[in-house]
Amino acid sequence: MRTINNKMKRFARYMVTADSRAQAARLAGYPANRARITGHRLFHHPGVQVAIQEERERLQKEWGIERDALVSMLLEAHRKAVTATEEVAAIRELGKLLGLYAPQQKQVDSVGFHKLEQLEQMSDSEFVVNGWIGC
Numbered sequence: 001m002r003t004i005n006n007k008m009k010r011f012a013r014y015m016v017t018a019d020s021r022a023q024a025a026r027l028a029g030y031p032a033n034r035a036r037i038t039g040h041r042l043f044h045h046p047g048v049q050v051a052i053q054e055e056r057e058r059l060q061k062e063w064g065i066e067r068d069a070l071v072s073m074l075l076e077a078h079r080k081a082v083t084a085t086e087e088v089a090a091i092r093e094l095g096k097l098l099g100l101y102a103p104q105q106k107q108v109d110s111v112g113f114h115k116l117e118q119l120e121q122m123s124d125s126e127f128v129v130n131g132w133i134g135c
Contacts, residue, residue, distance in 0.1 A: 014027040022039045035124065037122075
């Protein structure tokens with residue numbers, strides 16, 4: 001395993017509970033204007049992947065929640081859902097938990113961007129304007 005620094009370890013801890021890679025990067029102390037790219041890079045780092053898995057296992061032991069119990073809780077939440085939004089949220093979480101969502105790949109048109117540094121300096125809002133959400 002490649003060694004990782006303390007900031008990368010913080011990213012791994014936040015990645016387990018954050019809503020997105022960008023959010024985990026911001027919470028770990030990385031610059032907000034580069035959070036999307038930084039989060040993507042960190043998530044794919046071999047050492048960070050190991051740290052994320054270790055953090056997941058630590059939380060499972062600490063909270064005593066196993067995958068089967070979580071599935072049961074989500075199914076119960078779906079059964080008790082009052083609105084379609086609540087039903088969809090429970091279904092979406094079940095899909096994520098069970099690994100049913102394949103990572104989405106998006107073709108990025110790089111016309112006008114000749115250097116990685118240009119992309120790294122773009123803010124999240126610039127990605128939104130260019131339609132690069134989910135990259």
